[in-house]
Amino acid sequence: xxxxxxxxxxxxxxxxxxxxxxxxxxxxxxxxxxxxxxxxxxxxxxxxxxxxxxxxxxxxxxxxxxxxxxxxxxxxxxxxxxxxxxxxxxxxx
Amino acid sequence: xxxxxxxxxxxxxxxxxxxxxxxxxxxxxxxxxxxxxxxxxxxxxxxxxxxxxxxxxxxxxxxxxxxxxxxxxxxxxxxxxxxxxxxxxxxxx
Numbered sequence: 001x002x003x004x005x006x007x008x009x010x011x012x013x014x015x016x017x018x019x020x021x022x023x024x025x026x027x028x029x030x031x032x033x034x035x036x037x038x039x040x041x042x043x044x045x046x047x048x049x050x051x052x053x054x055x056x057x058x059x060x061x062x063x064x065x066x067x068x069x070x071x072x073x074x075x076x077x078x079x080x081x082x083x084x085x086x087x088x089x090x091x092x093x
Numbered sequence: 094x095x096x097x098x099x100x101x102x103x104x105x106x107x108x109x110x111x112x113x114x115x116x117x118x119x120x121x122x123x124x125x126x127x128x129x130x131x132x133x134x135x136x137x138x139x140x141x142x143x144x145x146x147x148x149x150x151x152x153x154x155x156x157x158x159x160x161x162x163x164x165x166x167x168x169x170x171x172x173x174x175x176x177x178x179x180x181x182x183x184x185x186x
């Protein structure tokens with residue numbers, strides 16, 4: 001019923017759903033560093049713990065904590081670093 | 094890597110992980126009404142949308158919104174009603 005996705009050999013996993021906010025995935029990122037690409041605007045929200053993020057064109061990592069969000073442009077890339085399993089919500093605009 | 098669970102014929106799905114807060118599942122509940130049982134204290138947090146909840150011994154449904162939490166006792170039961178896909182975080186104490 002919910003589409004399960006795995007990336008990076010299963011170190012990132014998510015479930016696709018349709019929430020009141022729109023098309024969404026809820027997922028979790030294991031400790032490590034990853035680069036993701038976008039095909040729509042994405043609003044990423046940290047659900048527990050801390051995520052370090054470096055967006056395309058930025059030179060410094062920014063830190064996002066529980067319930068904080070960041071927006072990624074369409075057709076862009078962003079890097080994520082986590083020290084521990086970090087759940088997130090991703091809303092596709 | 095993350096343990097995927099499905100309940101109620103796939104209408105409830107989750108991914109188990111170990112966050113900074115402890116043993117956790119992140120998941121999503123499809124529209125419908127469900128009853129869950131607990132074997133530990135559980136802290137449930139709504140991640141998007143609205144969840145109606147009736148705990149064992151209660152006579153009225155309570156409404157929890159985005160980022161609101163409720164605590165369920167060990168070895169108890171609780172009912173959940175959702176109108177739409179509703180992502181949640183469940184922390185096991």
